[in-house]
Amino acid sequence: METPLLTVDDPKLLAFAEAVGAEGQVSVSGNRTRWLAGGALAEHTRILQAPTGMVAYSPEEMTAQVRVGTTVDEFHAQLAEKGQRSALPERGGTIGGAISVGENAVSSLGRGRLRTAVLQIRYVSADGRVVSGGGPTVKNVTGFDLPRLMVGSLGTLGLLAEATIRTNPIPAVSQWLRSDDADPFAVPAAVLKPSAILWDGSSTWVELEGHGVDVAAERRRLGSIGVFEEVDRPPALYANRWSLQPSELRTIDSLATGAFVASIGMGTVWAENPQPARLLSPEVALISRRMKHEFDPTGRLNPGRTVGGAE
Amino acid sequence: MALKKLTDAIAKITSVKGGSAETPAPNVVDPLHRELREALSADRVQVEGAHMSLMKRDASVFDGGVAGPLCYPESAAEVSAIMKIADKYGRAVVPRGAGTGLAGGAIPLGAPVVISAMKMTSILEVDVENRIAWVEPGVINLDLTRHLGQFGFHFAPDPSSQQVCTIGGNVANNSGGPHCLAYGVTNAHVVALEVVLPSGEVAVLGGIDAEPLGYDLRGAFVGSEGTLGFTTKVAVTITPNAPDVRTLLLSFETVRDAATTVSAIIAAGIVPAALEVMDQRITEAVEAYVGAGYPTDAGAVLLAEVDGLPDGIAIDAERIAEIGRANGATDVRQAETEQERALLWKGRKTAFGAIAQIAPDYYLHDTVVPRSKLADVLEEVYAIADRHDVLVMNVFHAGDGNLHPLLVFDAREPGKLDAVHAAGAEIVEASVAAGGVLSGEHGVGVEKQAYMHRMFTDDDMDHQARLRRAFDPDCRANPGKVLPMGHSCADIQSLRSVPEKVWG
Ligand SMILES: Cc1cc2nc3c(=O)[nH]c(=O)nc-3n(C[C@H](O)[C@H](O)[C@H](O)COP(=O)(O)OP(=O)(O)OC[C@H]3O[C@@H](n4cnc5c(N)ncnc54)[C@H](O)[C@@H]3O)c2cc1C
Numbered sequence: 001m002e003t004p005l006l007t008v009d010d011p012k013l014l015a016f017a018e019a020v021g022a023e024g025q026v027s028v029s030g031n032r033t034r035w036l037a038g039g040a041l042a043e044h045t046r047i048l049q050a051p052t053g054m055v056a057y058s059p060e061e062m063t064a065q066v067r068v069g070t071t072v073d074e075f076h077a078q079l080a081e082k083g084q085r086s087a088l089p090e091r092g093g094t095i096g097g098a099i100s101v102g103e104n105a106v107s108s109l110g111r112g113r114l115r116t117a118v119l120q121i122r123y124v125s126a127d128g129r130v131v132s133g134g135g136p137t138v139k140n141v142t143g144f145d146l147p148r149l150m151v152g153s154l155g156t157l158g159l160l161a162e163a164t165i166r167t168n169p170i171p172a173v174s175q176w177l178r179s180d181d182a183d184p185f186a187v188p189a190a191v192l193k194p195s196a197i198l199w200d201g202s203s204t205w206v207e208l209e210g211h212g213v214d215v216a217a218e219r220r221r222l223g224s225i226g227v228f229e230e231v232d233r234p235p236a237l238y239a240n241r242w243s244l245q246p247s248e249l250r251t252i253d254s255l256a257t258g259a260f261v262a263s264i265g266m267g268t269v270w271a272e273n274p275q276p277a278r279l280l281s282p283e284v285a286l287i288s289r290r291m292k293h294e295f296d297p298t299g300r301l302n303p304g305r306t307v308g309g310a311e
Numbered sequence: 312m313a314l315k316k317l318t319d320a321i322a323k324i325t326s327v328k329g330g331s332a333e334t335p336a337p338n339v340v341d342p343l344h345r346e347l348r349e350a351l352s353a354d355r356v357q358v359e360g361a362h363m364s365l366m367k368r369d370a371s372v373f374d375g376g377v378a379g380p381l382c383y384p385e386s387a388a389e390v391s392a393i394m395k396i397a398d399k400y401g402r403a404v405v406p407r408g409a410g411t412g413l414a415g416g417a418i419p420l421g422a423p424v425v426i427s428a429m430k431m432t433s434i435l436e437v438d439v440e441n442r443i444a445w446v447e448p449g450v451i452n453l454d455l456t457r458h459l460g461q462f463g464f465h466f467a468p469d470p471s472s473q474q475v476c477t478i479g480g481n482v483a484n485n486s487g488g489p490h491c492l493a494y495g496v497t498n499a500h501v502v503a504l505e506v507v508l509p510s511g512e513v514a515v516l517g518g519i520d521a522e523p524l525g526y527d528l529r530g531a532f533v534g535s536e537g538t539l540g541f542t543t544k545v546a547v548t549i550t551p552n553a554p555d556v557r558t559l560l561l562s563f564e565t566v567r568d569a570a571t572t573v574s575a576i577i578a579a580g581i582v583p584a585a586l587e588v589m590d591q592r593i594t595e596a597v598e599a600y601v602g603a604g605y606p607t608d609a610g611a612v613l614l615a616e617v618d619g620l621p622d623g624i625a626i627d628a629e630r631i632a633e634i635g636r637a638n639g640a641t642d643v644r645q646a647e648t649e650q651e652r653a654l655l656w657k658g659r660k661t662a663f664g665a666i667a668q669i670a671p672d673y674y675l676h677d678t679v680v681p682r683s684k685l686a687d688v689l690e691e692v693y694a695i696a697d698r699h700d701v702l703v704m705n706v707f708h709a710g711d712g713n714l715h716p717l718l719v720f721d722a723r724e725p726g727k728l729d730a731v732h733a734a735g736a737e738i739v740e741a742s743v744a745a746g747g748v749l750s751g752e753h754g755v756g757v758e759k760q761a762y763m764h765r766m767f768t769d770d771d772m773d774h775q776a777r778l779r780r781a782f783d784p785d786c787r788a789n790p791g792k793v794l795p796m797g798h799s800c801a802d803i804q805s806l807r808s809v810p811e812k813v814w815g
Contacts (some may be wrong), residue, residue, distance in 0.1 A: 007768060060578040061681050061712075083580055102522060115527055116499045131774045135748035135766065137679040139496065139711040141485045141534050142749040142759070142766055143793060144775035148498070148530025152522070158774075169580035188442075192554065192620060213622035243522040247440045265442070267521035278524045283514035287781050288526050294777035308525030 008130045012051035012067060013122060013161050019048050020159055022128040025303045028159050030094030031071065034101045038154040038305035045303055050096045050161055059084055062138060063119060065164045068096030075165075084167040087117035091237075096160045102152025103241065106234060107207055109265055110195025114151060117166045121147040123158030126296040136164050149291075155302045157295035171209040176234055177219065179204045182226025184264045185250060190225050191218045197264035198234055199249070204264075205234050235261050237270035243278075244269060280308045343400045344380050347424070350392035355383040355430065366425050369412040370472075372674050372731075373757055376418035378405075383430040387505060387513050387543040390426060394541075395511040397424045403790045404509065406537040408448065408480030411472045413675055414756030416484065416536045420791035426541050428479045434458050435544070441519050443502060443546045448479025455547070464549035467494040470752070471660045478545050485534030487752035489585040489659065490616075492710035494550060496752065498533045505544035506532060509787045519546055531778055536754050537789040539782035553618035556584070557628040558646040558655060561635040562609035566590050566693075566705065568639035569611035570686035573709040575634045576615070577682055581627050585616040586710030593662055593704040593717070600665035603658025604651065609641065613709070614659055662706045666719055670702070674718040674731050678742035679751040682712045691741045692716045699734040701727075713751035714742065740765070760795045 008014070020026055025045040029035070041047075050069035057064040059082035066075055072088045072095055079085055088098050089105045099118060105111045120134040133146020150160060174195070184199035187206055196207040206222060208215045222228050238259060244252075244267040252262060258272030269275075280288060288308065292299075347356045357363065358380050366378035379402060384390045397404050403423035410417050419425055428449035435445040439462055446455060452473040456465040469488035470476055480486070482504065487496040494500075503517040517529025532539050563569040569588045576586065589597070589612050594605045605612055615631050617624040632643045646652035666673045680688045689705060696703035696718065707715040716738050720727045739749060739762055749759045749766055763772060772794055779786065779794070 058681070058683075060574060060683055062577065102527070104522070112495070112499070115530060116495055125770070125774065129770050132767065132771050133774065135679075136746060137681060137712055137748050137751075139487060139491075139679050139708075139713050139751040140748040141496075141752055141754050143755060143763060143772070144778045145485075145498075145531055145534050146771075146774060146778065148527050148533070149778060151530070152527055157526075169582065192551065210619070211623035211626055213626070214620040217620055217622060241522065243520045243524070245441055245518075245520045247438070248520075263521065267519075280525050281515060283508070283512045284516065284525055284528065286512070287508075287514060287528055290784065291526055291528075291778070291781035294781050295774070 008122060008132065010055065010162070012053070013130055016048070016051045016161050017124045017128055017130050020124040020128050022126075023300070025300050026159070027302045028096065028155060030069065030097035031092060033091060033093040034097055034103070037101050038156070038302075038307060040304055042303035048159075050094070050159070054078060055162065057082070059167070062167045063136065063164055064167050065120070065136070065162065066095060067162050068094060068099065068160045070095050072098060079167055080170065083170050085111070085170050086165050086167050087111045087114045088165065089114070095163060095165070099151055099160055099163060100153065100155050104266070104268065106198070106237065106263070107196040108263070108268075109197065110193070110207065110209055111168065115148060118147045118151055118163055119166055120164035121150045121160065122162040123150060123160045125158050126298065126301055130161065131158060134164070138166055152307065154305050154307050156292060156305055156307055157301070159301060171211075173212045173215045174207065174209045175215055175219070176231050177206045177208065177222065177228040178231045179206075179222075179226040179228040182222070182228065186225045187222070188265050190221050194218075194265075196234065198261050199264055200235055200259070200261045201252075203235075205231070207234070237261050238272050240271045240274040242269035242271050242275040243267060278308070285309070343396065343402065343424075346396045346399075347380050347382055347393060350396060351382060351384060351389055355385075357381045365410070366407070366419060369410045369415060369417040371413045371415045371418075371756070371758060372672070373415040373418055376420060377422045378419040379422040379424045381425045381427060383427050385430050387507055390507040390541050390543055391511040391513055393424060393426055394507055394509055398510065398787065403787045404541070405789045406479065406483065406541045408477030408483070409451070409475045411476045412480065412484060412756065413677065413753040414750065414758040416754055416756040416789070416792060418757060420757075423790070428477055431543065437462055437549070439464070439549075442549050443519050444549050445544055445546050446478050447544060448477060448482070448542050450478045452476050452478060452481060459549050460552075462549070463552050465552055466547055467491065467500050467550045468497045471663065478547065479542050482533055482542055482545055483535065483537050484752065484754045487708065487713070489587050489708060492586055492708065493582050493584045498530065500548045500550075501529065501533055501545060502548060503546035504529055504532055504542050506540040506542045508540045509783045509785065513543070517546075532782075534754070535779070536756060536793055538779055538792055540788055553584075555621040555624055556616060556618040556652070557624050558652045559615045559628055559631055560605070560644045560646070560655060561613040561615065561632070561640045562606050562642040563613065563640055564610045565639075566611040566689050567686040569613045570689055570709065572613060572635050572638040572640065574682040574685060575638055576631055577710065579630065579634060581630060583615050583627065583631065583710065584618045585614065586708075587614040587659055588612070588705070588707055588709040589614070589659065589662065590705040592702070593665070593706045596665040596669055596704070597658045597662055600668055601658055601661055603654045605655070605658055606642065614655060659706070663717070666704070666717065670719045670721050672720050672722045674720070674735060676714070676716045676718070676735055676738055677750050677753040678714050678739055678747055680712050680714060680742050680745045680747035684745040684747070685709060685712055685714075688714065688741055688745050688747070692738055695734050695737045695741065699730040701730050701734045703734070708751070711751070712747070755793045757792060760793065763795050
């Protein structure tokens, strides 16, 4: 009755915690695909690697518990063997990197946002302990929501070690279509549930997924707003991510994005130029500063990086 | 008995305060009360009257709270003023929606100032292009969905209490509902929040842009059970109504067959809009209450719904029927008309109302288990209830493994309440032992605090307390909830800080 059932005994996690220790400035590198997010790391920061490998994958539960040093590609390859996938972005990085940056998949309209797909999280705290938040089941509201807090926190509150990710069935059919004459803003009303709508200022790409019959029906409906042809893949994306409101994309011409690919209905823009610095409101900055201080009072985790400029 | 102890502890905390809300000392002008009236208006701050005793509890079995002044603010500015006044007098605050919570979240501990959302009921804006709506926290869940109908949208989380519960309460409890299987619970449908911190600052958390800047404070606030502040405005995502829907009713001889079917459907890669199971006892109660058309001779029924484009859902419906038959379904029926479908759902959603016909009291539990363990844990649940001689009925969100064992009893029977709590404790224990969690949608409140250490280590809970302190360093918002005493920073202090002989 008295001991928690979820005590961590994974030797790889314990070894990682030991390596993090309780002193000195420390960071974790994944594949360094987003290495500069949040600012450059302070010099002389010790750099570690997060543990790797699947811990437990239960396709019938639609959950996978995985150490976050694993690359998204490897992880998705294992899920694919059971006909599943996840909301993680397939852009070359590790799971830990994607969660730290909080980046969504290109097809986030269809796959959902990453922040809702992280069910349980394990991280090493600033004092070198393994801490768990959330729970292993697909539905859970027990206690304060540490997994949500960790998504997008750039490792400034804890160093991510393991995550339980919600998985989803791979649809029977996935199809990318491209049009050079369609109004991209007419797509959301034309089809029920596109998985992605991308636009580069001249062409529009739509990803349709589901049963073959439904995809065919949606494709016919798209025909009413333009000529669409099937293509192998979506356009290549630029390195800088902008975050806009979906409605702001209508006036994207007035923004200094340079060449871009925008996600209609979502508001993400992958652009040639970086987004000008955004500012946190004073109230949000206050909560953020307190959060950082509560989790990392000496500032040893990912020094130099800030989330939204909150120190 | 952990729960018994907890109830006693609550009674103790609240009894030492002396003075009750209904019997204010005559002619004493309480300065806290006076300042609140000045900040709002005399009629929107109450300290006596029938309403006050309703504030002592929510829809859970827990009792014993004592409410301080009850405030009905109309704006964030007024909520901010309340926070600052409460702070000045060292009083805690407790946010309150419709009071339908089942874990004791809205029970006032430490004679807090009660902040009601009931005068903040406007739907402020429906923004179809951004697929969001800005609403005030007192908007009733179903009213929002009805309002969105004209635009062809709805609000996806649909708790069975949706005719009365508020969006603010849904946010605070991260509520779910039958249709959250495919669409996700409240967290997935809230993009931004305006909140008033216990210190009175007004902060907008999250945003309607794709990846809002900064820590996901929005995500931290959703599900925080009123302990981080009071939300005054919510940006919810709106979901397009599906063009077509099919609702299947599958009958089984046993609950095990129904549960096995559920995990087989999910394992087959189908994600229906809803998968709800009801056992025979609850089906009988529902039929006697509303006559929804459920078979009363089946050991269990499974309500399965798929929505989307007509062709695809026809395929899914057929596969669900096949999987059901392969797993022992004795009958598979499809709702032929919208009326038939509406009636089936009415039966499901009024299941708890139906119980009132059987016994005066019920205790609705809420745990989650891995779907593949559903059948085993359910069998254990029946055995546990039998051992304690308590009647149990099961009606639950089977698709995501969310059990709702419903213990039905008459509290006037000597020893019955103790038996109910003992059975409940074992059910929670069995769920956690099967790899599950303490709560799928009702929250921890006061109900599950004693079990938190079954899921979390001291370090885990310490970090949860840190998250909380970043919003509320003095722990003045809804003290005594979620984290067990001793983990909840200054909660105990703020519970003790109420001077004798004041309101509440
Ligand atoms: C018959 C019945 C069926 C139910 N079915 C379901 C179901 O299917 N799914 C489900 O998830 N739940 C269900 N519930 C539980 C309950 O209805 C939900 O938790 C609901 O969201 C609570 O809303 P409320 O407005 O009643 O909140 P309250 O009970 O008033 O408050 C709940 C919590 O929210 C906090 N709170 C309220 N408003 C605010 C605010 N504006 N800002 C900050 N905090 C706030 C309170 O402090 C409290 O901790 C059911 C309850 C009943 C009685």
